[in-house]
Amino acid sequence: MAKDFLYKYVLALGDDALILGQRLSQWAYKGPFLEEDIALSNISLDLFGRANLLLEYAAILREKGSTADDLAFKRNERQFSNHILSEQPNGNFADTMVRQFFLDSFYKLFFKKLTESKDEQLSAIAQKSIKETTYHLRHSSKWIIRLGDGTDESHEKAQSAIDNLWMFTNELFEMNQIDNNMLAQKIGVDCSSIKAEWDQIIDEVLSEATLKRPENTHTTSGGREGIHTEHLGHLLSDMQYLQRAYPDAKW
Amino acid sequence: MIVKKEKLFLDKIDAGLKIEPKDWMPDKYRNHLIRQISQHAHSEVIGMQPEGNWISRAPSLRAKMVLIAKVQDEAGHGLYLYSATETLGITRDELIQQLQTGKAKYSNIFNYPTLTWADIGAIGWLVDGAAIVNQQSLRRTSYGPYSRAMIRICKEESFHQRQGYEIMSKMANGTPEQQEMAQDALNRWWWPSLMMFGPHDSDSAHTSNAMKWKIKRHTNDELRQLFVDRTVKHADVIGLSIPDPDLKWNKKRKHYDFGEIDWDEFWEVINGNGFCNKERMKNHVNAHEEGQWVRAAALAYVRKTKNGG
Amino acid sequence: MSANQLPLWEVFIQPKTGAPFQHAGNVHAVDKEMALQNARDLYTRRMEGTCVWVVKAEDIVSSNPEDNESFFDPADDKVYRYPAFFKVSKKVKEL
Numbered sequence: 001m002a003k004d005f006l007y008k009y010v011l012a013l014g015d016d017a018l019i020l021g022q023r024l025s026q027w028a029y030k031g032p033f034l035e036e037d038i039a040l041s042n043i044s045l046d047l048f049g050r051a052n053l054l055l056e057y058a059a060i061l062r063e064k065g066s067t068a069d070d071l072a073f074k075r076n077e078r079q080f081s082n083h084i085l086s087e088q089p090n091g092n093f094a095d096t097m098v099r100q101f102f103l104d105s106f107y108k109l110f111f112k113k114l115t116e117s118k119d120e121q122l123s124a125i126a127q128k129s130i131k132e133t134t135y136h137l138r139h140s141s142k143w144i145i146r147l148g149d150g151t152d153e154s155h156e157k158a159q160s161a162i163d164n165l166w167m168f169t170n171e172l173f174e175m176n177q178i179d180n181n182m183l184a185q186k187i188g189v190d191c192s193s194i195k196a197e198w199d200q201i202i203d204e205v206l207s208e209a210t211l212k213r214p215e216n217t218h219t220t221s222g223g224r225e226g227i228h229t230e231h232l233g234h235l236l237s238d239m240q241y242l243q244r245a246y247p248d249a250k251w
Numbered sequence: 252m253i254v255k256k257e258k259l260f261l262d263k264i265d266a267g268l269k270i271e272p273k274d275w276m277p278d279k280y281r282n283h284l285i286r287q288i289s290q291h292a293h294s295e296v297i298g299m300q301p302e303g304n305w306i307s308r309a310p311s312l313r314a315k316m317v318l319i320a321k322v323q324d325e326a327g328h329g330l331y332l333y334s335a336t337e338t339l340g341i342t343r344d345e346l347i348q349q350l351q352t353g354k355a356k357y358s359n360i361f362n363y364p365t366l367t368w369a370d371i372g373a374i375g376w377l378v379d380g381a382a383i384v385n386q387q388s389l390r391r392t393s394y395g396p397y398s399r400a401m402i403r404i405c406k407e408e409s410f411h412q413r414q415g416y417e418i419m420s421k422m423a424n425g426t427p428e429q430q431e432m433a434q435d436a437l438n439r440w441w442w443p444s445l446m447m448f449g450p451h452d453s454d455s456a457h458t459s460n461a462m463k464w465k466i467k468r469h470t471n472d473e474l475r476q477l478f479v480d481r482t483v484k485h486a487d488v489i490g491l492s493i494p495d496p497d498l499k500w501n502k503k504r505k506h507y508d509f510g511e512i513d514w515d516e517f518w519e520v521i522n523g524n525g526f527c528n529k530e531r532m533k534n535h536v537n538a539h540e541e542g543q544w545v546r547a548a549a550l551a552y553v554r555k556t557k558n559g560g
Numbered sequence: 561m562s563a564n565q566l567p568l569w570e571v572f573i574q575p576k577t578g579a580p581f582q583h584a585g586n587v588h589a590v591d592k593e594m595a596l597q598n599a600r601d602l603y604t605r606r607m608e609g610t611c612v613w614v615v616k617a618e619d620i621v622s623s624n625p626e627d628n629e630s631f632f633d634p635a636d637d638k639v640y641r642y643p644a645f646f647k648v649s650k651k652v653k654e655l
Contacts, residue, residue, distance in 0.1 A: 025319055028303035029534065032542025033566065034296065034326050034333075035587055035598040041323040042601050045316060052312050069311050093545045135597075142593055149555065150548025157544070242310035242368055249426045251310035251368075273624065327602050334585045337568070343588060344565045400585070407606070546566060549590040556591075 005181045007061040008081070009188055010122070011071065012178075012224055014054030015082035018072055019232070020103065021047030022239055023090055032093055039139060043100070046132040053125050073243035077233050078226040085168035087223075087232045091161070094154065097143040098161035104137040105201045106172045109194040118186045141205045148209025155210065162206070163214040170219035173198070178224075264465050269395035272338040280464055285339050286355070287466065288397050292332030293350045294358035295325045297531050301365040302374060310368060317414050318371065324411065328404050335396040351536050353523070360447050362525030369422055369429075369436035375415015377437075377444040377482065383408050384478045385448070393465040416485060423489040437486070438494045445509075446517045448475035479507050568617040569595040571602075573609040581613055589614075 024044035031037035055068035062071070085103060090096045111133055114126035147158040173195040175183070182188025206212065222228065242251065256275045263270060270276055299322050306322065309315035333343055349355035360378050365371060386408060389401045422433035449455055449471040461467035479498075486493050497510035519525065566588040572581040584603045589595035595614040603609065 022307065025306050025315070028306055028319070028322050029296070029299040029326075030538045030541075032538075032545035033588065034330055035589065035594075035602065036542075036545075037299075037326045038323055038330075038601045039597060041319050041326075042605075045319055045323075048312060048316050048319070052316075055312070072312055073310070092541070138593075139597060146549045146552040146590070147545070150552045151544065153544050154548030154551075238307050241308050246426065246428060249310075249429050251314060251421065273622070323605070327605065330587070330602055331585055337586070342565060549594070550566065553590045 002181075002185075003061060005178050006119070006187065007058055008178050009182045010054055010061060011058040012081040014051050014058055014068075014071070015080050016086055017047045017051035017054060019080070019082040019235065020086040021045075021051055022235060023086065023088075024096075024100075026090055027096070040096075043132075043136050043139070046136070050125065050129055050132070053128075057121050057125075069243070073240045077228060077236060080228065080232060080236070081224050081226060082228075082232075083168070083171050084221065084223040084229055085165065085171065087228060087235060088165060088168065089231055092157060093143075094147050094157035095161045095165070097140055097147065098158065098165055100136070101140040101144050101205070102165060102169050102202070103172075104133060104140045105198050106194070107133045108137050109197055109201075110189055110191065113189040113194065116186075117188070122187065141201075144205050144211070145209040148206070148211040158209065159211055162211060163216070166214045166217065167219045168221075171221035171223060174221055174224070176224055264393050264463075267465075268393075269398060270393055271395045279460065280466075281339055283460060283464070283466060284394050284397065285336055285341055287461075288332055288336045288339075288394075288400075289341075289346050289349065290356050290358070292329045292336060292346070293355055294361065295329035295332065297357045297361045297535065298378075299325050299329075300531055300534055301361055301363070301527070302371060304365050305368060305371050308368070309371075314418070321375070321411050321414055324407050328407070331400040331403055332397075335394075335400045338396045347539060351532065351539070353532075356521070358447060359517070359520045359525065360443050362520050362528045362531060363440070363443050364526050366439075367432050367436060369419070369432040370440065372415050372418030372422060372433065373436040373440040375411055375413075376419050376485065377415070377440050378447065379408060379411040379415060380482060380485075381444050381447045381478050383412060384474050384481070388468045388474060391465075391468050397466075416489075419491065420489045423491050434491055437491050441494050442512060442516075443520075445475060445479070445512055446520075448472070448478065450514070450517070476506055479509050483507055566590050569599070569614045570617050570620055571595075571599040572613040572615070573599075573603050574611040574613075575609055577610050581611070586617060587614070 021044050024040055024047065027037065027040045027044075029037065031040055051072070052068050055071045059066040059068050059071055083103075085099060088095075088099055107129065111126045111129040115123055115130065117123045117126065144158065147154040149155070173191045175190065175192055179188055179191065183190050203213075242249075257277060260270070260274070260276060260280075263274075270280075302318065302322050302325070306315065306318050309318050333346060336346060337343060346355070350357065360381075365374070383405070386401055386405050390398060390405055392398045392401065419433050419437070422429040424430075452470045452472045455471055462470070483493055483498065495510045497508065499508050501508045520528070523529075567590065568586055569589055569592075570586050571584045573584045574581045584599075587595055587598040587602055589598050592614060596612060599612050599614050604612065
């Protein structure tokens with residue numbers, strides 16, 4: 001039972017990184033200028049690297065012979081436990097940066113806490129992730145400021161992105177049975193406890209960017225329980241296509 | 252005065268010295284370089300598209316990461332080369348305009364579609380393989396910034412070819428469907444890869460000046476032969492067959508004889524009638540136009556903060 | 561400056577601690593933060609550096625290799641076209 005909780009916990013973290021990495025990788029050759037193309041693919045690579053580590057660990061916990069690829073390519077929509085925010089479409093550059101900024105701020109705080117995990121693997125992965133996330137957050141928060149305080153058009157797009165994506169942010173701080181179990185074992189993080197700091201980061205950057213929190217602060221969740229938006233199905237059918245079409249093949 | 256300068260310039264070239272951005276150079280040399288280096292840069296950038304097409308569908312996490320890194324390298328190579336071109340007195344904006352209006356060309360090979368995952372293997376193995384043959388030769392090109400960019404690019408390029416060959420090798424040794432996919436990709440990418448080396452030396456308008464000024468260090472046909480000799484052996488190792496019935500080892504020449512390229516197809520694609528020419532350009536234009544508000548925002552922000560606002 | 565053209569920055573990389581900085585190339589960026597990030601992404605992808613410097617291209621002052629025979633432009637203080645790639649002097653060694 002305990003092993004099952006740990007497996008699900010690690011799997012969720014892996015899914016978060018995998019789905020967000022997949023989203024970012026879709027910006028290849030579509031960036032607003034070449035240098036930004038490289039920056040986005042860098043972040044995507046960091047996320048896939050993290051996903052690989054986490055999913056490899058999850059695979060070991062699951063059963064002998066299972067691999068990270070098995071988990072990434074052979075599970076279906078209801079078995080993915082990533083935060084819903086990660087699977088939201090790229091939209092325009094402002095949508096992507098807002099999504100990234102919300103998540104980077106969260107991950108920075110989350111991984112800082114996870115370094116204290118009693119689970120050595122998770123602690124090590126967290127230490128690596130902090131370095132990356134610090135860089136990611138610098139990048140995304142700077143863009144929020146440029147877009148918010150740039151032109152009228154960029155301000156409008158950024159505000160619109162905030163208004164649309166806000167509803168998915170509360171899920172980041174929810175604690176379900178698995179999270180509570182992991183926390184009790186000093187393996188996992190108390191996500192609810194980092195909300196206040198997250199709010200601070202968000203408000204500071206939004207203020208500098210001359211942007212506002214949305215008026216409608218309704219939120220939704222369900223990702224950890226496999227209740228996703230329709231976007232995930234399309235993302236998976238694209239991502240998993242080759243492995244599903246050629247089940248006997250090794251790649 | 253100009254005659255004296257031109258003599259000094261040619262002496263430098265003959266002595267194997269580098270020409271640097273602030274050195275005097277004939278307009279023809281400058282223009283030739285702008286054309287050649289920028290077209291190389293454009294090729295790297297457009298080349299991101301056929302490969303980028305399969306990033307989201309890469310069949311394993313490792314393959315995906317390797318492909319992202321490769322496409323990222325291509326963006327980087329484009330940047331090194333735009334950087335080198337800009338030293339000749341032209342801006343990135345002008346270069347992008349030249350590409351989008353069709354005034355500047357890019358390598359034809361990227362006007363072919365990537366239909367299957369095996370195409371990604373074929374591109375790495377054949378297209379990057381051909382590019383390597385070309386690029387190694389250019390490391391000793393006479394223009395300093397170009398030479399240095401090429402040295403940097405060559406260092407990064409070898410992983411690209413290995414990535415492609417590894418994909419082909421795995422598939423050639425995989426299920427019957429994978430083998431078929433791999434052979435099919437080789438069949439479609441072989442001849443376009445040979446076309447990458449350009450027309451026969453006898454039909455090439457730019458070659459003689461390029462050789463005289465040591466911009467080009469080897470001829471089209473020399474490089475094409477080198478590529479064929481190397482690549483046939485690669486194919487043998489993994490059990491794939493080169494789609495050329497005229498391919499035969501020539502004991503006397505100590506090189507492979509190979510069939511004639513379909514030059515009609517070559518000129519059709521160069522002149523814009525390839526499968527993906529329009530689409531490649533449309534994507535490039537779209538990304539650039541869509542990015543306009545982002546660039547404008549970034550510049551507006553900097554101006555505001557500079558003015559203390 | 562046109563809306564499309566982000567300013568040009570020259571990039572210098574220190575390959576390892578204690579070594580001299582080398583000119584690596586350039587990047588386009590709006591501000592020094594972006595220039596640093598872009599330079600890091602472009603020129604140190606393969607762990608090629610411990611430290612990165614970025615300087616606006618227009619702030620670089622270059623000597624003129626043909627001071628005597630400046631036929632086209634007696635550019636002294638400002639770079640005429642674009643700064644040449646600086647070569648690392650082989651004479652510089654660690655003491």
